[in-house]
Amino acid sequence: MRPTPQTELELLGRARDLAGLSLGELALQADIVTPPDLKRDKGWVGQLLEWHLGATAGSRPIPDFVELGIELKTIPIGYNGKPLETTFVCVAPLIGLQGLSWENSHIRHKLAKVLWIPVEGERDIPLADRHVGSPLLWSPSADEEQRLRRDWEELMDMIVLGHVEQITARHGEILQLRPKAANSKALTEAYGANGQPIKTLPRGFYLKTHFTAELLERYFIL
DNA sequence: AGTTGATCATCT
DNA sequence: AGATGATCAACT
Numbered sequence: 001m002r003p004t005p006q007t008e009l010e011l012l013g014r015a016r017d018l019a020g021l022s023l024g025e026l027a028l029q030a031d032i033v034t035p036p037d038l039k040r041d042k043g044w045v046g047q048l049l050e051w052h053l054g055a056t057a058g059s060r061p062i063p064d065f066v067e068l069g070i071e072l073k074t075i076p077i078g079y080n081g082k083p084l085e086t087t088f089v090c091v092a093p094l095i096g097l098q099g100l101s102w103e104n105s106h107i108r109h110k111l112a113k114v115l116w117i118p119v120e121g122e123r124d125i126p127l128a129d130r131h132v133g134s135p136l137l138w139s140p141s142a143d144e145e146q147r148l149r150r151d152w153e154e155l156m157d158m159i160v161l162g163h164v165e166q167i168t169a170r171h172g173e174i175l176q177l178r179p180k181a182a183n184s185k186a187l188t189e190a191y192g193a194n195g196q197p198i199k200t201l202p203r204g205f206y207l208k209t210h211f212t213a214e215l216l217e218r219y220f221i222l
Numbered sequence: 223a224g225t226t227g228a229t230c231a232t233c234t
Numbered sequence: 235a236g237a238t239g240a241t242c243a244a245c246t
Binding site for chain 1: 223224225226227228229230
Binding site for chain 1: 239
């Protein structure tokens with residue numbers, strides 16, 4: 001892995017240097033084998049970019065660039081220039097919610113500063129031939145944070161009231177709650193409708209594609 | 223079992 | 235075509 005960037009500017013510069021290159025070239029430089037597809041290597045693109053940018057976190061629950069407080073997110077882009085997938089942010093807490101507020105929530109800290117790196121994601125482009133786009137260093141605007149907060153509070157209210165299993169991905173304007181698990185047998189504890197503990201699928205917060213599309217679009221217009 | 227990285231497969 | 239619910243792998 002390359003050395004960790006010491007400043008925001010250094011990180012951004014390095015990310016800009018990757019723009020226009022293909023994943024095949026980047027894999028060659030990193031001495032990493034390109035898999036045939038992402039079926040069994042869903043996190044491969046993210047890990048390849050982590051290597052090139054010198055991210056330090058690995059699979060630990062801390063920011064990718066701890067010293068800079070920056071989170072790295074790659075985002076697959078279609079031929080129309082829009083995201084092909086929602087973006088996973090973090091796991092949603094389902095128990096021990098006393099005193100939890102938006103201000104001290106895990107998700108607010110995760111989204112405080114994000115380096116977005118668009119990558120061609122259409123499945124008919126061979127993985128090695130997909131190109132990296134221009135990076136965007138983003139922090140939520142006041143309006144964006146308000147929308148995130150509204151969604152988060154709505155979803156957390158339902159969880160606290162024991163309605164987690166009534167939540168679908170349609171709830172929330174820009175933030176959604178969906179299963180995030182190895183498989184349907186990996187269960188975790190949550191509140192039931194009568195306050196009793198139940199076992200349910202772990203959930204994650206995801207950003208809806210129309211929202212991430214907005215972000216990237218705003219950038220390309222500037 | 224939980225974290226990280228997400229995409230896959232299917233339904234509407 | 236796009237969104238939803240389900241799933242994969244590595245690592246702690």
